[in-house]
Amino acid sequence: MTDAQAATLRDVAMLAGVHVGTASRALSTDQSDRVRPTTRKRVIDAAKQLGYRPNAVAQSLRKGSTATLGVVVADLSNPYFAQLLRGIDSEAQQRGVLPLVAETHEDPKKLRTVMHRLLTNRVDAIILSAAHQTDESFIAELENQLPVVLAVRTVGSVEYPTNPTVHRREVLQNDVEGTRAAVKHLVSLGHTQIAQLRGPSDISSFVDRCAGYQSEMRRHSQLVDVSDATIAQASTIQEGYRMTSMLLSRDRTQQPTGIVAHNDLMAVGALDAIRDMGLRCPEDVSVIGYNDAPLIDHVYPPLSTIRLPSFEIGRQSARLAFSALDNHITAPVRIMLMPDFVKRESTGPASS
Amino acid sequence: MTDAQAATLRDVAMLAGVHVGTASRALSTDQSDRVRPTTRKRVIDAAKQLGYRPNAVAQSLRKGSTATLGVVVADLSNPYFAQLLRGIDSEAQQRGVLPLVAETHEDPKKLRTVMHRLLTNRVDAIILSAAHQTDESFIAELENQLPVVLAVRTVGSVEYPTNPTVHRREVLQNDVEGTRAAVKHLVSLGHTQIAQLRGPSDISSFVDRCAGYQSEMRRHSQLVDVSDATIAQASTIQEGYRMTSMLLSRDRTQQPTGIVAHNDLMAVGALDAIRDMGLRCPEDVSVIGYNDAPLIDHVYPPLSTIRLPSFEIGRQSARLAFSALDNHITAPVRIMLMPDFVKRESTGPASS
């Protein structure tokens, strides 16, 4: 398939009748004024004529940086990923930086493998949106090899957003306020028996969503938390279904009329379970999700949920990474964005 | 953030007391038997002690290949992408190849930009799943720079799967048979007035879905095609809604009782329109989508659709790319996979 060898800078220089060093300067953005305009034109013409394309590999080797950014997510099929990457790319593109994406499948071992690959490829920095609580020391090691930005998830609990203990570079969304808003919404609809569906507690988002839920529950004396003690193995439809089925097969007085799921998929499982138990949503049980995934406004009934500002998180993460690269700053930063509550039809007045 | 300089092969060689060439051989997979076992052990120990990580950039420059594969899609948020990439990665990983993903947003100009980036980064091959009909000559140019595999979409119409005119390397899914199956299903339910919702005709998938639809329609003398002449600007919920609204506001005799949408999103738009017109699905109008997107089994009513074998397309595409790389084969290949029809609740007997 491959035809002629690609033209190198040597070829361009020869055609233009200059030395390769001169050609390099002529074609560079920041040094091109150190070459006579007429010469520069000759070089540029020669390059065009030969279809010259600089070899990024050689540039990287020489410069010691690759203009490349690792993006690590747990699950490529999680819809927030596309938005996150677009946010990242919106910053990366103007800088001429190429994002390399990798997936961990929520597997700490895979995270290490993937990081290995990325480091071998000499990415300039990493945006990590797949951290588990147990990865803390691994990430710390990583951080003194290259700039790391934690996106969406962090390590350790945020607990309260005003907590000033900031350890590293991270761009988060306020999970605590997110589930708080969910509980507040249920309170405003007159619900008193409420339960949460907890996602895996080795992921900071779920830890904080749990914290937000519980702290808001405590604020209202009329509320009773009928959550089950179990935690989902994975934040899937199946687990949401399983947990909700258990909740709804209890004695009537122990059943929730409002459910706060830690993500949309578990909420969808809850909707299925409610229907299968012969109950109706929202007449008998209200359900709230988290993320505002695509099509989640088209499930039945359309799901009330919390919208994650993924694009913005991506943008800010990339900015943070680049500023670390430019300023060699080592100071910790935490950017905390606010989620939006989105009211749809899966929530309604409490049943009496 | 960056601490000590990363150890190079020189450092390893010095610590092991051997020459850098020997160290290189000791650490390589295919040449390591050309070095004495005891020496090799010394080198490996030294590498471990220094935390040596080979510099892929230097390797690439020297070897003339980057162990890198460009993956170009139109839309990262299209759920089939994650599966496609996983299929690709399942092959790439064992080969030590890193996929670089890029997005075109269905913009031919962006396609060119993105390819430029990828070529500058010297990817070894490209899997392109974002081709438009107008990109034919551009792709032809590309093909004599590096191996290109077209995935999911091709250029030009497949028309009939038995058509032997094969131009290049491609892994497709049989769109013609897909929509045929959809029409057959509606026929079996007694529908006679049927319409399709056409996606943009600069994309081969939609051209073929249209061809499959029309050819199957012609096979049944009782059928009447009441499709509108318009074609969607984009395959979105909004366009599906708009087109269906038009269809359903016609005189009763010109209305479809069965709708074949060219993808799931347009089908969802159709469901919305049907409801807003005061009609019911499937009692009044049946709807079939295409892709089997996540959550599409949870819209209301759960959508009958055609499942796209994205993972398998990814796998085969990667294989094709690698075999092109290994054998320097230039022979055209077309792999055509079959889609599955998935019956759910959006299709039912024709209304009388």
Next chain:
DNA sequence: TTGAAAGCGCTAACAA
């Protein structure tokens, strides 16, 4: 303003 030359880190052909 331009040329010369070194060298980024690695592999592989050749010699010993």
Next chain:
DNA sequence: TTGTTAGCGCTTTCAA
């Protein structure tokens, strides 16, 4: 089995 050497394509310092 190991050492030596050249050089992948580029940028950048130093001279001229």
